[in-house]
Amino acid sequence: MNTTSSKRISGQMNRQMSLTPRWTETLIMAFQSVAKVKGGLIGAIFISVMLLSAICAQWISPYDPNAQNIIQRFTGPGTAHLLGTDYLGRDILSRIIYGCRIAVLVAFGAVSLSSIIGVFLGVMAGYNEGKKFDYFIIWLFDIVRSFPQIILALAIVAVMGPSLVNVVVALAFTAFPFYGRIARAQTLSVKEADYVKAAEAMGQKPLTIILRHITPNIMAPVIVCLGMDMATMIIWESGLSFLGLGVRPPTASWGIMLRNGYKYIQVSPWMILWPAVAIALSMIAFSLFSEGLRVALDPKERER
Amino acid sequence: MLKYIIKRVLWVIPTLLGVLIILFSLTYLMPGDPASAMLGPRATPELVEELNNRLHLNENMPTRLGYYLLGVVKGDLGTSVWSGHSVSSLISSSLPHTALLAVSSLGVAAVIGVFLGAFGAIRQNSPISRFVTIVSLLGVAVPDFVAALLLVLLFCVKFPILPSIGAGTDGGILGIATHLILPATALGIGWVGYLSRLTRESMVDVLDSDYIRTAKAFALPQRSIAYVYALKNAIIPTITVIGLGVGKLLGGAVFVEIIFNRPGLGKMIVDAVYARDFPVVQGGILVATILFVLANLLADISYGFVNPQIQYD
Amino acid sequence: MNKENPLLEVSNLTLDYRLGKKRMRALDRVSFQLEKGEILGVAGESGCGKSTLGLSIIKLLPKIAEIKRGEILFEGRDLLNTSENDMNRKIRGQKISMIFQNPQNALNPVFTIGKQMTDILRAQSKYKNKKMRSSRFFRDQAIGRLKSTGIADPSARLSNYPYEFSGGMKQRVMIGMALSSGTSLLLADEATTALDVTIEAQINRLISDLAAQYGTSVLYVSHNLGVLAELADRIMIMYAGRIFEMGTTTDVFDSPSHPYSAALLESLPSRQARGKRLLSIPGIVPPLDNLPQGCSFHPRCKFAEDICKREVPPLEQVTDGHFSACFLDNKRGRKRLKWI
Helix, strand or coil: HHHHHHHHHHHHHHHHCCCHHHHHHHHHHHHHHHHCHHHHHHHHHHHHHHHHHHCHHHCCCCCCCCCCHHCCCCCCCHHHCCEEEECCCCCCHHHHHHHHHHHHHHHHHHHHHHHHHHHHHHHHHHHHHCCCCHHHHHHHHHHHCCCHHHHHHHHHHHHHHHHHHHHHHHHHHHHHHHHHHHHHHHHHCCCHHHHHHHHHCCCCCCCCHHHHHHHHHHHHHHHHHHHHHHHHHHHHHHHHHHHHCCCCCCCCCHHHHHHHHHCCCCCCCCHHHHHHHHHHHHHHHHHHHHHHHHHHHHHHHCCC | CHHHHHHHHHHHHHHHHHHHHHHHHHHHHHCHHHHHHHHCCCCCCHHHHHHHHHCCCCCHHHHHHHHHHHHHHHCCCCECCCCCHHHHHHHHHHHHHHHHHHHHHHHHHHHHHHHHHHHHHHCCCCCCHHHHHHHHHHHHHHCHHHHHHHHHHHHHHHHHCCCCCCCCCHHHHHHHHHHHHHHHHHHHHHHHHHHHHHHHHHHHHHHCCCCHHHHHHCCHHHHHHHHHHHHHHHHHHHHHHHHHHHHHHHHHHHHHHHCCCCCHHHHHHHHHHHHHCCHHHHHHHHHHHHHHHHHHHEEEEEEEECCHHHHHH | CCCCCCCCCEEEEEEEECCCCEEEEEEEEEEEEEEEEEEEEEECCCCCHHHHHHHHHCCCCCCCCEEEEEEEEECCEECCCCCCHHHHHHEECCCHHHHHHHCHHHHHCCCHHHHHHHHHHHHHHCCCCCCCHHHHHHHHHHHHHHCCCCCCHHHHHHCCHHHHCCCCHHHHHHHHCCCCCCCEEEEEEECCCCCHHHHHHHHHHHHHHHEEECEEEEEEECCCCHHHHHCEEEEEEEEEEEEEEEEEEHHHCCCCCHHHHHHHHHHHHHHHHCCCCCCCCCCCCCCCCCCCCCCCCHHHCCCCHHHHCCCCCCCCCEEECECCCCCCCCCCCCHHHHCC
């Protein structure tokens, strides 16, 4: 057998065995099926709205979120300010829109960071099952998981100083073990699969095996987690900012708006109401979307 | 069974050790000198030096761990930099309030949630089932502290019928109870929603299973099938969730305590964080973590009782 | 054998499954009789309706099932019009028992065998309005049942959980619960399909021994013709919800009168000469929501004629006690229905 044909054959085998093309097809099919699930579509639409607001905040927001107007403070919903104004006369609607940007940044940032680190460590641990490295990683996961999430996050932010970046880092740190555990558990079963054994028998390097064969095939439950996790991250950010341990004022984040609203709760219900509604709606959206994702990615349910 | 318990308990020790290591590492994250940060405006070079020695901040990690553990064994978790009280006394005075809050909200939520869920599974197209879906959606949508704020808005400001400050300890049982209603509801609503939905899904799966079909083929009474046979199987995921939930509860409790000004563990930790009172922060987080780990341990062990197969995994 | 009063008489049973907009006809005008003490084998491929038949008799059909027509008479009682309450109080577990295919999942994993058995025995005792008995009584009764199925050390076994049993032992437990002196009819749905071959033989022998001992009739559903050849007195061959052939085991196996039966028998490896190609019937079973017009087998039938495509062949007598639903000259013997 000459070298070109043997390369072709092994290339073909690689493509067949790695399932990576099938994985992308699955993802596309998944999005299409999510849209079919009623709730998933609503969720997806709302999330797109949020993304849009986040990106185009400058253009859609009616006022500068930090523009103060002391004469107009504490107004309720009206023609000038659709949702009213806060204690410094700032337009609430604009602050909500900009708050969307913070929410999206934190959600995507923290979730990406924690999932990448978590999945990577989890797959490495699972692939080296039983060895010292595996035990060490499990130990690491269990330690971080032992902390009540928000308490660890607030301690980290408190110590590092409140800022957007620190919030993302702290949240990512508290969350990575969850992805790690899922990834590891999935890896344990996937690595026994025939196509992995075949790749090993052909002498492929462990790193290639991990990247090309194992990782794509464990992603399904991870992806489902991502959806809900983003919602949780939005809540945590709001919580941390509410405690003053999150984003720094005068940045408009929903958490900070709640904090201010709480101070003036006797005076104006609107300062609390609107960020609460925003949070609730984004939660419902992510929840519906990830439910749709779960149904779409679950092979059993797809047959229904 | 015993082997399983012992294995689980022993694993707790290295885990807690790791927890302490991470807590200690926090001081390295502090920009600048930890001791001066803790002392704040009162910092003088002598006080800084004294604090450094007391907390062994200049030693390496194993030494610090050693001193701290020695203290823990004696029951000494350090002293508050801000108030001078011992950390353990601060914790023991605040913990009961948090415990009361947690137990009342989770306990009530669990009972209501599980029964709602079981009912919703048995009568799938009834108004109860629809109610379960709505409540679970609400519970997801509104995180506990937002719920708490909205509740305060509604029941303390708009219609001032319930108290919003404090734990009501000077009002006797009635005082304590009225002061518990709003905070417990705020924490519990999410749980009722989640648990009822979880139980319902789990029950539906179980009711569809082969062994329930066997029970029906042998004419076991309907109620027994639903509430004894099916429920015991369906409750398994719920128990695990409740164990994990204690952690979320502690997190939620932090906010609820701050909003309602209840003197609990969460508020203690956050106040200490504001004051840069590191020994209190460390002691508080340690205790919260231990409680969380214990709750998970209990959940795992009772899971082992309920589902005997798991011991052999 | 009392031909005028059979134990079980099913007439014209027609049943649909509703899945969204689709309607699958799972049983079409199924009619047969079962005598006391008789073992009737029901054979056919997956999806032919044989499991549905058993579930209809004991009335444990899923909610999507709709009985359109027909009658099920058991000991003279109209089962289709018997209330759920009466089914539980008088029939299920007492007169009619059912055992299922996968013993792995048939027992509740979080309760001991003892608890599950004593619960069933206690419920049955209550239905029969017997006076209150102690737990000891039911425990002993459970031990007796386990003993009758050949399980060693039955009293220790009561405190075991299902996962501590092998598949064969679990099926023995099920048989112990299902078969007792009061059982008139046992519905066995692929009872040994999930077991190893050697265990399969033991369990089948157990079933036939106990059935003979208690005078129980058995409706034994299986796709394994070999098992049925040994166990069954009579055989019924089903396809896509219809009965194609019915008769004594000897009649059906030696002189199959329906092309489908002939093909099934011919496709068993033992009946081919060694080295020759195995027969596989061309085509696939039609979907139950889109059955072909006329005889549902005609698209795959080597002997199909014009009339087969237009009309549904009725189940008619070939010889005494031997019925076939085919338009071909019914007196044909085995030689003329060869597929290969």
